[in-house]
Amino acid sequence: MAKTGTIVIDPGHGGQVEVGDSSANNAISASGVLEKNITLRMAFLVREQLINLAAAEGHQLTIFLTRESDINIGLAARAKIAKTNKAHLFLSIHCNGSIGHNARGTETLISPLADGNTNHAADQAFAQLIQNAVFNTIKSHDANAKDRGVKDQSLGVLKDKHLGTTTRACLVELEFIDMKAVDVLLNIGPNSLQVRFDIAKSLAKALIEAL
Secondary structure, eight states: OOOEEEEEEEEOOOSSSOBTTBOSOOOBOTTSOBHHHHHHHHHHHHHHHHHHHHHHHTOEEEEEESOSSSOOOOHHHHHHHHHHTTOSEEEEEEEEOOTTSOOOOEEEEEOOGGGTOTTHHHHHHHHHHHHHHHHHHHHHHOTTOOEEEEEEOOOGGGOHHHHOSSOEEEEEEEEETTSHHHHIIIIISTTHHHHHHHHHHHHHHHHHHHO
């Protein structure tokens, strides 16, 4: 069935300095690839796959990216792009890093009820689609993939006061990119281009399913 909807994709971080509680970059891969560049690259791929699926399946999609270059935007400003455009879905893309460089897994975060999230159940259902899409894709390429699940976390970019109350929103942490195995999987390995493509396609399918 053809779907109609507006989707905002938010590539985390960007630029050189912190802006509106949005840091320029957090995680760094084992080979030195910055999270901000991985998230932007993935956002472009997801948009491309959404456009391709829309053309093939007759969906009527309006797609916005919160940034399309190496700039930083405050967390509230990112969310307000969804509010201004009456978006149905808001997906923020990030990568994790661990202090001991020994963690693995995909997790997806939503705003908790305690933060005034009036559509918590809808966010949770949306986030589970996103979580399954990324985890199952990574698992198909790497048996050591770990499902860290959907979790509540207070994040400025997911707050209803910035997004509005009708946009379903979540933030996906693709993987712990400081792990060498993940760096090979996503960035520098011989199959990394295919892995990124597969993740993007799975995310696009999940976004359309969520509409």
